[in-house]
Amino acid sequence: MSQKTSLLIEEKDLRILLMNILQKGKQRIVAPLRGYDGGDGGGDDNLKYFFREVHSQEEIAQLPLAQFDKLQTHISPKEFFFPRYAPVLKYQTISSTEVKLSDVSADAFGNVDNAGNAKETIILGLHPCDAVGLSLLDRVFTWDYDDNFYLKPRESTTLLTFACSKIGAHCFCTGVGGAPDEQRGSDLLFSRMHVGSGDGFHISVLTPKGERLVAEHLSHLSSVAVAPPTIAPAERSVIDLLDRKESLKSMFDSSLLVQQTYSCLGCGVCAMVCPTCHCFDIIDEDHPGSIGVGERMKIWDACSFALFSKHGGGHNPRDLQCKRCRQRYFHKLVYYPEKFSERSLCVGCGRCARACPVGLDIYSAVTSVTSATSAVSAAAIEGGTNGNR
Amino acid sequence: MGIEELRQYAANILRDGRVKLLIGYGEGGDGRVVPMFITATEIERCSQLIYDQRCTYNLSVYLLKAEIKSLWSGAVNLSGKVALVAKVETVRSALGLIAENQIKKEDLCLLGVRGVGAVAAAGAVGTEGDWSSISSYCERVFDVGEDVGGDIGEKNSHRLPEKLDQEIDALLKKSPEERLHFWRQHFASCIRCYACRQICPHCFCSTCIVEKSMPQWVSPVSSESGNFSWNIIRAYHLVGRCVGCGECARACPMGLRLDLLNRYMVKMVQEKYSFKAGLSAEDKPPLTTYHLNDNQDFIK
Numbered sequence: 108m109s110q111k112t113s114l115l116i117e118e119k120d121l122r123i124l125l126m127n128i129l130q131k132g133k134q135r136i137v138a139p140l141r142g143y144d145g146g147d148g149g150g151d152d153n154l155k156y157f158f159r160e161v162h163s164q165e166e167i168a169q170l171p172l173a174q175f176d177k178l179q180t181h182i183s184p185k186e187f188f189f190p191r192y193a194p195v196l197k198y199q200t201i202s203s204t205e206v207k208l209s210d211v212s213a214d215a216f217g218n219v220d221n222a223g224n225a226k227e228t229i230i231l232g233l234h235p236c237d238a239v240g241l242s243l244l245d246r247v248f249t250w251d252y253d254d255n256f257y258l259k260p261r262e263s264t265t266l267l268t269f270a271c272s273k274i275g276a277h278c279f280c281t282g283v284g285g286a287p288d289e290q291r292g293s294d295l296l297f298s299r300m301h302v303g304s305g306d307g308f309h310i311s312v313l314t315p316k317g318e319r320l321v322a323e324h325l326s327h328l329s330s331v332a333v334a335p336p337t338i339a340p341a342e343r344s345v346i347d348l349l350d351r352k353e354s355l356k357s358m359f360d361s362s363l364l365v366q367q368t369y370s371c372l373g374c375g376v377c378a379m380v381c382p383t384c385h386c387f388d389i390i391d392e393d394h395p396g397s398i399g400v401g402e403r404m405k406i407w408d409a410c411s412f413a414l415f416s417k418h419g420g421g422h423n424p425r426d427l428q429c430k431r432c433r434q435r436y437f438h439k440l441v442y443y444p445e446k447f448s449e450r451s452l453c454v455g456c457g458r459c460a461r462a463c464p465v466g467l468d469i470y471s472a473v474t475s476v477t478s479a480t481s482a483v484s485a486a487a488i489e490g491g492t493n494g495n496r
Numbered sequence: 497m498g499i500e501e502l503r504q505y506a507a508n509i510l511r512d513g514r515v516k517l518l519i520g521y522g523e524g525g526d527g528r529v530v531p532m533f534i535t536a537t538e539i540e541r542c543s544q545l546i547y548d549q550r551c552t553y554n555l556s557v558y559l560l561k562a563e564i565k566s567l568w569s570g571a572v573n574l575s576g577k578v579a580l581v582a583k584v585e586t587v588r589s590a591l592g593l594i595a596e597n598q599i600k601k602e603d604l605c606l607l608g609v610r611g612v613g614a615v616a617a618a619g620a621v622g623t624e625g626d627w628s629s630i631s632s633y634c635e636r637v638f639d640v641g642e643d644v645g646g647d648i649g650e651k652n653s654h655r656l657p658e659k660l661d662q663e664i665d666a667l668l669k670k671s672p673e674e675r676l677h678f679w680r681q682h683f684a685s686c687i688r689c690y691a692c693r694q695i696c697p698h699c700f701c702s703t704c705i706v707e708k709s710m711p712q713w714v715s716p717v718s719s720e721s722g723n724f725s726w727n728i729i730r731a732y733h734l735v736g737r738c739v740g741c742g743e744c745a746r747a748c749p750m751g752l753r754l755d756l757l758n759r760y761m762v763k764m765v766q767e768k769y770s771f772k773a774g775l776s777a778e779d780k781p782p783l784t785t786y787h788l789n790d791n792q793d794f795i796k
Binding site: 142155181182191192215276277365366369370372373374375376378379380388390392395404406407409412414426427428429462464465466467468471 | 524525526527528529530531533553557558561562563564685687688689690691693694695707709712715716717718719721722743746747749750751
């Protein structure tokens with residue numbers, strides 16, 4: 108079988124393809140769908156899209172495929188591998204000295220069924236930053252222990268990423284080693300272009316998973332020697348945060364960093380919408396009406412919460428909010444890169460800045476703090492040298 | 497020119513040492529508004545203070561934040577004062593905090609900002625009429641407000657009390673099952689980021705009930721039942737204390753209509769106790785006090 112690396116598909120054919128996949132029922136399709144707007148008409152439309160399972164042909168007919176290259180989802184697709192809550196085991200208290208434990212497999216979000224099998228899933232319409240984010244998360248969940256709660260759904264999911272046609276407000280992927288058309292982490296990368304008689308996409312087939320999907324559903328398309336369209340340069344010049352790592356490290360005790368985070372109120376929005384924040388808490392949740400019988404749950408946690416680092420004895424090493432913010436910035440830009448010899452854990456999707464209720468933005472905070480110490484690189488940026496990323 | 501007057505005044509009170517810290521609104525780039533914290537060492541930043549339709553933050557929430565408090569009420573000099581650029585809800589929240597002994601009246605310098613024209617309609621969730629009760633608590637009230645245009649006013653207008661009342665009336669006409677469905681839909685999507693709690697000036701407990709784990713009173717799991725407990729309990733804790741600034745609903749990343757829940761509580765308290773939170777620095781919230789002449793006829 109000859110390998111297909113480059114395909115062209117018309118938008119209407121892509122829609123038909125999705126309808127066929129849904130009808131066959133072998134894979135579930137997840138795509139950005141409009142969320143419930145709370146009955147108030149909604150605010151910014153961009154903020155109201157969430158990755159959700161597509162259940163009907165009508166929903167596919169309405170998918171804004173032509174917008175996928177710029178549509179920003181509110182929460183990252185990490186919730187399909189690392190849901191906001193999921194049981195890890197069942198417990199049953201038999202006596203004061205005996206507790207019976209048993210495995211659980213299904214989660215409440217349909218990622219894993221009762222038999223412990225992850226559902227074959229296609230996630231459609233994510234951006235390169237999200238796909239990279241998942242490949243960075245893979246490192247965490249396979250680091251000293253293979254976390255099957257994460258890995259099973261991950262292995263059975265194919266990522267159909269859409270390259271961004273422009274860099275949106277608060278986006279800065281090019282400042283953390285990414286690009287609006289980056290391939291890493293994606294199985295198929297769609298780039299918007301004119302195909303045949305209308306709008307369509309160039310598809311880059313990037314992985315064996317992507318090849319399998321193409322063989323299964325797109326065998327009628329023949330490979331073309333067309334390169335994906337080039338993405339227009341970013342509208343705003345982005346400072347390279349990777350170059351600022353050492354400078355940020357030197358600011359660990361700086362009052363400038365404290366000042367930058369005065370406004371942080373200590374909610375966890377930034378961590379929850381983030382494609383790479385992966386901290387969780389473990390709690391025992393008794394079944395309603397029973398004591399000592401229930402499930403041990405993994406739930407999303409956030410380093411911005413005051414309780415996050417509070418010790419059992421009452422001491423809290425991160426006793427102030429500024430220290431919690433610093434932890435978040437340092438984990439993204441210093442600790443993770445050093446631990447895994449990787450780029451930054453922040454992928455520059457900008458979701459935290461868009462969702463922050465008081466307008467705090469990791470990019471602005473870090474660039475302004477490090478600008479104070481790296482006058483040379485700041486001058487280089489003003490001169491138009493924006494790194495080579 | 498209202499805003500220039502405010503900037504001048506802010507600079508003056510910092511310069512002559514009457515306040516140690518001023519909290520106001522400034523530009524954050526990309527069209528965002530950010531809270532500004534200005535101390536006497538950087539008085540020139542007062543020229544960047546703004547007030548327009550985008551300034552929705554209830555800045556009273558910063559009065560109790562540790563890092564911010566250390567800027568005006570450090571152990572070295574306890575006589576410091578903090579100034580707040582305060583729209584109507586900010587003033588009311590501040591008065592509520594005084595009434596609940598969270599901050600001293602003499603520590604606070606309220607610079608009221610009474611939005612004019614389009615800004616008044618957009619920025620205010622409380623009614624502008626409240627100024628008659630609260631302006632005496634302000635050091636000064638500035639008639640300011642720059643109309644930045646666009647449809648921000650339109651977008652904010654669903655937060656006006658009249659609009660909320662219409663929605664509440666429509667909800668109350670529904671059957672209990674339909675109402676339950678409405679709230680189920682909302683609470684199901686809650687991700688427990690606690691933005692509602694953190695942005696609320698009146699959620700000042702040092703340990704929130706949901707953080708108490710011995711025993712775990714409220715489930716921290718973002719399942720439907722856990723979310724129901726959390727959101728209902730938070731609403732209950734704000735009865736008679738919420739000033740209706742609507743910041744919880746605005747901060748919610750999932751679009752939960754917490755404003756409807758809180759507005760209904762505000763209406764109930766007005767009806768049962770003839771009390772409106774934050775109109776005075778002396779009156780305690782009705783559910784935190786007991787009077788022999790309290791209305792009791794609804795207790796069955």
